[in-house]
Amino acid sequence: MTTNATDAAIERLLFEREIEKFLYREAELLDDRRYNDWIELIAEDIHYHMPVRRNVKFGEQHRENSDSESEISWFDEGKRTLAGRVRQINTGLHWAEEPFSRVRHLITNIQVGDLDGDEVPVRSNFYCWSNRLRDEVNVFVGTRQDVLRRDPETGFKIAKRLILLDQNVLLSKVITTFF
């Protein structure tokens, strides 16, 4: 490898490492229930979307995930609603999350795309364990397709997040965590 090529590879590695650290840090804020700090990582114009996953015939995979433009999703919202959810948890009166559940986000398979201006597409998988009261367990597994945007204060902000939860019928009574 030439020096220039090595420099470029190292720069790329450092960039990917920076994004990984950002995503791990984000997961830590959620698991530590620092929701006010987490919401700071959300861009003002975020589209936070978790579609419903359909069982569809071969050849109709384009219909598998519910369409944000016309259909019903589990989450399909912007920062204002997300911030409202954070306020709700912080009331201490949100019974579905009071007392707090024990939640752990394992973030894996991080794949960083190419920087386009100040935005970069990033894919990652999540395994989210939630244990509640004595023995209630909810497991959420899926993948995320993010667009992260450079930010002088927080490193990045999450400008777009598509969350594909690998469930058809939601096997949990509620989703009170974020992904």
Next chain:
Amino acid sequence: MVNIIKSRGDRSLRDLVDLEKGTVAREIYVNEEIYQQELEQIYTRAWLFIGHESQVPNPGDFVMSRMGEEEVLLVRDRKNKLHVFLNTCRHRGMKVCRYDDGNTLLFTCPFHGWSYDTDGALVGVPHHKAAFHEELIKADWGLHEVPQMANYFGSIWATWDPKAPSFLDYMGVFAPTIQWCFQSTDGEDNGVELFNPATKWRIPTNWKFPGFSFDGDSAHAAMTHRSVNVAAIGPQGDMEGGSRAGMKAPFPKTSYEMMIPELGHGGHNYMFEQPGVSDYADTWQTEPKEVDEYYRETRAKKQEKYKDVYLHAGDGGTALIWPNVNIQPQRILIWHPHGVGMTESWRQYPVDKNAPKVVKDAQRRYMMRYGGPTGVTESDDMENWNYAFPASLGTVAQRLPYNFQMGLGHDFKDDRLPGMTFNYRIAEENQRARLRRWLEFMEAGSWDDLYPVNPKKNTDK
């Protein structure tokens, strides 16, 4: 009287449900045998909500639905006729369809290849000549279809019981409420379509906790939903205090629990003190102005249409139709039994079919952030319905009855709505009505014991 609980000697269900005292044994919510009897006595007899014709607009369209624990298919056949079929192959029982919705020419079983036309007829049997020797009579082995189906202003209902009364008889004076719920906001019949897809989720609780308490439990709101108001995330967005009060335009009307105890239906409806409907109320100020303009306009049309008509329950009224579906103008809530301790909740959202996209989008987004397992309001309901179940399972806990006494003995009639029974808007009269019908269904030998209804003392007042 049929003794359901065989293992308990001569005790009958009537000992468990005391409607005079308003006490109910926890057993009926947690006992496995009673649950199995419910599937037989209630879910194979009652008219059940299946879906809406807008879900299957074209010939060959189908959508998965459910009756009790069992999957059914709502299908529009190639001649445009609607059918409801049990999703099971007549040969060895495999699901003939494993898609949530779609369009097809045939339902072909993936096990041995029996295939059925969209009208349910068995049309293809591999080796029919060589192996069945053409002795299999295909006409006898079509998909199992409900004996009775009704299309009521676009909403589709069905029952497994050929002897069940007609849908209109089953609905009684609640039929107009259902009609109104499927009107567009300008008061036109058949004016809505349903957003797709239905959302479906599991709540670890008996189906009667949500099924009987939803729309029969105004008392829960202040406590269960306290966080919604404190966080100011109610229907009007960030309005201070999150109060809904601003949504209600003044109009001389009184909210009641209204029910037909003889049929088990009940909801929250208005008694209007004058004809017509109330003025438009600002509800959409956080959305683009076209949304506000659209609903203002449709409201004006509805006001014009009904200016001389008393529209009791026609302006935001709700209906829990026995046994497990709640119909509201913008929400349909279904609580399917899924084992004694599990409920599979299905939710669908109607919207004016002729509304512009901006309006449909606003309506859709509001419903998504409000309702269901990811809704800011309803998530707290799930927690309460969930944990009431295990806390009722204990040996000692089961010695303690539930209290259904709120408003007991304070029901009354009003000549303006004959056939309807009333109670104060915060009462448990709707829940007692469901429990009464529950007891009747569980004891009945057949529909002969259930209809025509036998008016009882609390309807004679």
